[in-house]
Amino acid sequence: MPVVSPTGSVSRSRSKAPDRRAAIARSRELAILSARSCDDFRGKDTLVLDVSHITPLFDYFVITTGTNPRQIRAIADGVEATMKEHGSPRQSVDGRDSGNWIVQDYGDVVLHVFTPEGRSQYDLEGLWGDAKRVDW
Template sequence: MARSLDLACRCAQLADELKAKDIIVLDLTRVTPEFDYFIIATGNSRRQLHAIAEEADTLMEKSGSARIGIEGYDSNAWILQDYGDVVLHAFDPASREMYDLERLWADATRVDWQAYLAEHA
């Protein structure tokens, strides 16, 4: 689980470096056995969403967590990438508001990914 947390926080940092907005990491370990962490980020264009998804793929693959599923890549509005224990959700603003994953997974704990990375640098 510590490895999953580290990867989720690193994906959040990557999204931040690519100028994503409102980036959150949700700890789902006490909510569902299906996933450990969600990363949710907002991008302003299809190009930005693709950059986030592609760079996350590179990071995760180098870390030994190859992607096992992808949805929405051909969409202009959202991309979901499943790495098993970590799932990346990249949305445009309207789709993020519509899907409202923060409310749907309200029982999940928010991770302060920036503090985690600073502590584990």
């Protein structure tokens, strides 16, 4: 944001880095809360990937596996409630009717819930192999 000095000159703020670091920290907190919610609904092999250094589109992926379509929906609904409670409502969703996967976009955090077959097929861990794994 431009800053106007008393003399009328305009300067830009020096750096957005502190704001970006704070945003990534907030995203990390939300991703970890999402992973814990997946765990509460018995999601298997849940992991959090930090992709903030790979893409400017989002900061974290949360990936988990459900055993059947009903559990996949329950996990997704549980994460949605958690995220909404913490001020991050869902922006979009896809795959709810597929029975194989659901993806929910929360801005800087993206949730992927798969059946074991779907997780193997899409192989996000391999596709985003440069991502850092977050111990949650």
